Amino acid sequence: MAGWWTIISTETPEQMADLAKVNKDAILATWEAGLGGLGWITQLCEQGKATQLTCNGFPNRYTALASDLTPLLASGIAKAQEGAFLEDRPAGWPGSITLHQERISACLPGQVLTVKVWDQS
Secondary structure: OOOEEEEEEOOOOOOOOOHHHOOHHHEEEEEEEOHHHHHHHHHHHHOOOEEEEEEOOOOEEEEEEHHHHHHHHHOOOEEOEOOEOOOOOOEEOOOOOEEOHHHHHHOOOOOEEEEEEEEOO
16 A cells, blocks of 8 residues: 545535545545555544544545544644654645645534545555
């Protein structure tokens, strides 16, 4: 495995099932990360703040409340330094990170967000 590609959206997992039909305006953030790039969402699951729906890597699917995800996104995705990724916050490769701050700010705290993480092997 080379790493992970993450997409966070306001659409439901069912709406995001076919990436060709995904509403691009519903996407809050996307980024690519190395092998440690799943640590942040794994921690949210362990804390009961996210639910893993599938785990086969093609993709892994999660849901979480905006109140748990938007603070992480609003603070920005940390850029990996020398391939190191922090376990407790999202991190991505420089140049691969897209954040739509206006969409992130518009999320309501109780809104359920979908996180899709693709294995890039």
